[in-house]
Amino acid sequence: MRARFVLSEVGIGLRRNLTMTFAVIVTVATSLSLLGFGLLSNAQVGVMKDYWYDKIEVSIYLCGDLSETPSCSSGKITIPQKNQIEQDLKAIPVVQNVYYESQADAFKRFQERFKDSAIAQNVTPDQLPESFRVKLKDPTQFAVIQSAFSGRPGVDVVQDQRAILEKFFRLLNVLRNGALFIGLISVLTAALLISNTIRIAAFNRRRETGVMKLVGASSFSIQLPFLLESIFSAIFGWTVALGLLSGFKVLVDQRVAPLLTFTRFFGWDAVWIASLQLLGVGLLVASLASLITLRRFVKV
Amino acid sequence: MIKFENVSKTYPSQERPALDGVNLEVAKGEFVFLVGLSGSGKSTFLRLVLKEENPTSGKIYVAGKDLSKLSGWKVPELRRQVGTVFQDFRLLPNKTIFENVAFTLHVLGYSQKEINREVPEVLELVGLEGYGDRRPSQLSGGEQQRVAIARAFVSHPAILIADEPTGNLDPTMSVGIMKLLDRINRTGTTVVMATHDSGIVDQMRKRVIELEGGLVVRDQVRGVYGYSG
Secondary structure, X not given: OOHHXXXXXXXXXXXXXXXXXXXXXXXXXXXXXXXXXXXXXXXHHXXXXXXXXXXXXXXXXXXXXXXXXXXXXXXXXXXXXXXXXXXXXXXXXXXXXXXXXXXXXXXXXXXHHOOOOOHHHHOOHHHOOOEEEEEEOOHHHHHHHHHHHOOOOOEEEEEXXXXXXXXXXXXXXXXXHHHHHHHHHHHHHHHHHHHHHHHHHHHHOHHHXXXXXXOOOOHXXXXXXXXXXXXXXXXXXXXXXXXXXXXXXXXXXXXXXXXXXXXXXXXXXXXXXXXXXXXXXXXXHHHHHHHHHHHHHOOO | OEEEEEEEEOOOOOOOOOEEEEEEEEOOOOEEEEEXXXXXXXXXXXXXXXXXXOOOEEEEEEOOEEHHHOOHHHHHHHHHOEEEEEOOOOOOOOOOHHHHHHHHXXXXXXXXXXXXXXHHHHXXXXXXXXXXXXXXXXXXXXXXXXXXXXXXXXXXXXXXEEEOOOOXXXXXXXXXXHHHHHHHHHOOOEEEEEOOOHHHHHHHOOEEEEEEOOEEEEEXXXXXXXXXX
């Protein structure tokens, strides 16, 4: 069969089944969009992890006059203890660099952070702990530091800033999983709708397919127009989803990003990657749903 | 062209075979009437030739092919060599007469140029020149059957199978259709026609194969419809 003849049959089929075609396009568009939001939130979690893990550190707070943990029972940390800790830290492979923060440094940072708050007026440098700020090559390797220094004489508390972020990321992961889950379910719905649309189309066109069989069309050429119809609908739905996701990206850039300056947001590259994945999902689902249905309902 | 060797066919839901040990051979260029009451096995015979069904036992050869060895994806190739015409015409109502006939050629991958040459030629053969732009609903039953024959014959198949082609037509129209089938037969095409129409069979004096209860009860050169003794 010539391409032009196949395409004209596809055009006739799509037009004759216009409401169903429309339903398929809308379903594919919404399900791919939902899935796309899931993929974008995933990208956002990645961006935020990169951004924050780059900044976070492990803090080893040292014993001061006010510390109450058992490892601080002998009072303020001594200079030899401090030097030993610094030396040991530098010997650990996952440690990227170590930065000592004195009470004066801590005070300065505190003043900066709370400069608009009354709290800053009431704090003096000797109330703040001195600490080692440790940057790790791999932020997930916190346990190494924890086990080496926690409870050591002169060490008050070993604190992982990641633990604070983890809670936030967990929330984001729940949102992402929710979007992906709903997305997958609606993709399944789209697959069922495509399958039913083909069943109806196959029934409506049983005369044509019957005549095609009669004159010796191969089963591939009988099924091809149906397959192409669902693929065209899927591509059309995908285009709509692409528009929605791009709109979402613009909205994030123009409305959300200026309000939430503490983090970066996913870039256009994430949108393109997600779109390609969605195109793959759309084509796969449309072809599979069609082929399985056609095997059952358009036999030669 | 068509050869049945001890062919039996029993449908799953039935006890009695629809065809029971049928042996027969139709040579190239023959014109054969297949007669018999409803349920005698005529339709089963035609379905077996098209490999719409497989025999329960026995061997069938069509156009030099052993159908039992023909794999599923090669069945379309077989059907391209066998044109088919039915009692109910089976035209596509949304297409013009030209498009209906061209449909076969489109499916077989002919170019538009070849289609523009072949279709008017075959429409002229069946006596419908100038009808190309009309729709099936604008034609009489006889004319619609001519379109169906044109569609079956446009690709010049080796065999033409006609299942009660005059069943829905009045006698004058039927005569026209028979003349047309005879003309097609004279081009070297083997024609097998299942029919109830005794008048036609008696008039044409072609080979008659009569089926009864799945058995060939008569095979007669230049035969007639009823028993002639």
